[in-house]
Amino acid sequence: MIVRSKPRLQDILLTVNGSILPRIVGKLGLIAVVSAIAVLAAQEHPGIFARISAIPFTLIGIALSVFMSFRNNTCYARWWEGRQLWGELIISARSLGRETLLLPEDERRELLRGVCGFACGLAARLRGQSEIAAIEPWIDIGSEAEVPNVTNAVLDRMGRRLLTLMQEGSITPIHYSVLEDEIRSLSKVQAACERISMTPVPFAYSLLLHRTALIFCVMLPFSLAGSVGWWTLLPALLIAYTFFGLDALGHELEDPFGFEPNCLPVYALKRTIEREMLSLLGERDLPPPMKPEKSILH
Template sequence: MIVRQTPNALKIFFTLRGSIIPKIYPQILLIALLSTLITIVQHWIPNSFPYYGTATFTLLGVALSLFLGFRNNASYQRWWEARMLWGQLVYDSRSLTRQVLSFIDEKDEPRQQVQQNIIYLNIAFAHAVRHRLRGTEPWQDIERFVDPIHHDRMRQAKNVPDYIMRLMGKQLGDIRRQGLVSEQVIQNMDERLTSMTIVLAACERILNTPLPFAYMLLVHRTTYLYCIMLPFGLVASLGWATPLICAVIAYTFFGLDALSEELEEPFGLAANQLPLTALSRTIEINLREALGETNIPPDITPIDGYLP
């Protein structure tokens, strides 16, 4: 994710990190070259492309803008919902940790171990959710927080975060049977686990339910057709300015199309996708600090304005 920047008026024209230009420059070059070729033909052979007027292209441009606007709104809604879900996960993790440390008496070592087990499983859950959403191997981040007796079964689990959540549920069951806290406190803790489970399920819904392919295909085709047809209709009135104007319009439409694709999948590693690594590291730092540990990892800081 690109962190908030305030570039000056000159720098903003040359900023590439976080820009969509690296993804769409082939399309822009294609339209610019096509427009240049059509302009040359029109210059050497006048009236090769008669003047059609701009009304038709204006109407097509408005219609395409509506399509792209709707798709961008839908993509941004998915991105923002994903960010809200991860904010909920941070809230639930801190709340569960506070309840565990506040209501489980830590006078003896076994109860301190119970506190650590639940909090460590909470950390492992956050890392496991990130790796599941990104399709990466989670073992290096989570096995150090899970008891080794569970490693084999955890590696065989098809849904690792859900397996860790079941381990947390069993820990609460053991706490209840041992009478370490009251029934009301157990219920409150279980509500936190339920909320974390909802976060996992909602993130999986976003991941596994993209925008309808037919709609995406319609927007792609319409964008290409419009930008390819545009120089034929403008060359008679704009002349040598046609390549520049068409390139700017292509940048606008192809850029909106590509940006909506990037926001549609909010859990990846692209520049404008969510910083899940930083968020899961924040949860780990907060929870280990609450346990009183001092050997905790540092915050993840942006590198060249990019936060992973």
């Protein structure tokens, strides 16, 4: 996530860091070259170009805006749902902390360290890293390391412990159901994160919009070159910047758990949970909260 204050006037023009510009500079160059070719060709053969009307391009451009807006809406909704899910993780972690306050100290330690292990495992799973390596500092997973879904095994472990506590009579069945609700909520967070991470926006959508946007931006200069000459460059580049920029941004937000600058700060959220859980367990020496590097919080 990019952490910046509202851009002032000069920032709007000059900011590069945090902008989508570097990602699309190649395509913008292509459009610039095409525009130059169109203008030169128009000066050579004015007859042909005079006939190309801008009206069909207005039509395509507007249709493209409407559909692009739909795609951006969708990708943003995925990103924001991802953030909401990690918010729910925090709620369940804190609630587990609160609802186990009077449990025996070592039971409680196991459960809260389990929450940390779960958060670390989920972060690793979503970012394609080793879940086992992420979980091990918190709990001893032992034989469960072989199961297809190690992060879920952490929840099974916590669930087993709660069932045992209920069977032993340490907690009432109602208290069990209150605590199990939190575990179920963690389970929901995991499955929903996996859903977002493994089910992208239908590929044909992205492809159709990529294609239409590219063909449109390449053709546009030819429709303008005949009438406005070298001024063609300005609107052609501004339109290309807007369309390619929103397309690239939509792509970044589509997988909100990745490493790209606009993705969610999964590690920072995980650290928040670690700090709060350790503090609940009475530790004084907490790991520091994560800081943005070059305005980016990971």
